[in-house]
Amino acid sequence: MAPPLGDIAHLGHVELLTPEPDASLRFFTDFLGLTVNGSRGDSVYLRTWDDYEHHSLVLTAHGTSGLRRTALRTSSEEALRRRTEELTAAGREGRWTEDEPGLGPLYVTADPDGHETALYWESEWYRAPDALRPGLKNQPQAKPAHGVGVRRLDHVNYLAADVAANADFHEHLLGARPTEQIRLDVGRIAAKWLTFTNKSYDVVYTEDRTGSHGRLHHIAFATDTREDILRAADLALDTGVFIETGPHKHAIQQTFFLYVYEPGGNRVELCNPLTRLVLAPDWPLITWTEAERAKGQAWGLKTIESFHTHGTPPVDQAGNT
Numbered sequence: 001m002a003p004p005l006g007d008i009a010h011l012g013h014v015e016l017l018t019p020e021p022d023a024s025l026r027f028f029t030d031f032l033g034l035t036v037n038g039s040r041g042d043s044v045y046l047r048t049w050d051d052y053e054h055h056s057l058v059l060t061a062h063g064t065s066g067l068r069r070t071a072l073r074t075s076s077e078e079a080l081r082r083r084t085e086e087l088t089a090a091g092r093e094g095r096w097t098e099d100e101p102g103l104g105p106l107y108v109t110a111d112p113d114g115h116e117t118a119l120y121w122e123s124e125w126y127r128a129p130d131a132l133r134p135g136l137k138n139q140p141q142a143k144p145a146h147g148v149g150v151r152r153l154d155h156v157n158y159l160a161a162d163v164a165a166n167a168d169f170h171e172h173l174l175g176a177r178p179t180e181q182i183r184l185d186v187g188r189i190a191a192k193w194l195t196f197t198n199k200s201y202d203v204v205y206t207e208d209r210t211g212s213h214g215r216l217h218h219i220a221f222a223t224d225t226r227e228d229i230l231r232a233a234d235l236a237l238d239t240g241v242f243i244e245t246g247p248h249k250h251a252i253q254q255t256f257f258l259y260v261y262e263p264g265g266n267r268v269e270l271c272n273p274l275t276r277l278v279l280a281p282d283w284p285l286i287t288w289t290e291a292e293r294a295k296g297q298a299w300g301l302k303t304i305e306s307f308h309t310h311g312t313p314p315v316d317q318a319g320n321t
Contacts, residue, residue: 007079007175008072008196011203012120013055014156014219015043015069017062018264024059027262031241032221033147035132038101045101048152048221049141053123054102056153057219065265067216070156070203071106071118072174072196080107080121083174090173102126111169113160114214148232150221154271155201157217159208166205167192176203179278180252180286182293193253198277200253218259220269226256232270233258249298252288 018024025044028034034046037055042062045055053073060068074080084107087094094109097118104122111117126140134142143149160166167189170176176194179201184190193201206217223229229247236243236258244267246258256272296302 009075012071012073015058017066020264021061023263033144033149050151052140069116074121077121112165154220154222157204159215159217160205163205164189178285182288185290200276200278218267218269220271226272229258248301251298
């Protein structure tokens, strides 16, 4: 039986690894417009301007790039207890830790592919210093006057050896709703989009063609408008940020997007999905076929079949590209 809808409130933050910490930090602050909100050891805590929590992204120096942790905030203390009990009963027992500023205890487990997932309830609301105080009291922080100025962390796209098993973990143990998927002609699910909220998706699983486990496809930040993404492409051109593809519109989920690479080797998507919400309680799972997928993106741009068909973006040893 699937858990009650709403036990997971939203995607809280991610921890990203980088072998180029200084250059990666400049990318997230200067290009994307995130704000530093403290550091500890090898980690720097950054936030988007419309995040009510302490941080949206943890950037950690490491030998390779990749994703260390995805953190999900529950809707209550009781919801956190329910999820930990269900995870334990299903053989996904985790561990408790308090290793992040601004947060209470985190329950750390992993999906079947090995991606670390943390659940938490206690969260310290952000209070902007005078220099970052917004003009409107219902806004956590003033909008940045530089860079893209992304509004929030939007979603995570994981690579997985078995998409169906990992999607089932999110659906049946965490309470996510699947909204769209790709089914291959042989019947295998090659990708699946799931949501915890009224957004059309919060997490995505994409088949890892290498058969590897625990890898990252990309993380994504939302902008206010499509025009922000066009501006981001110009900024990338001016500042030497590698553009992989876009700006364009996805057929699946209809997201306007731009894929770039940060200097540490992680793919980052800038997206504008703000107008598409899943409001129907009986939203049907939309399935795309191989033939439909072969048509490419919404306006005919061909889907990338093999990464890095041209250009030389940063490549990490963990294979996250």
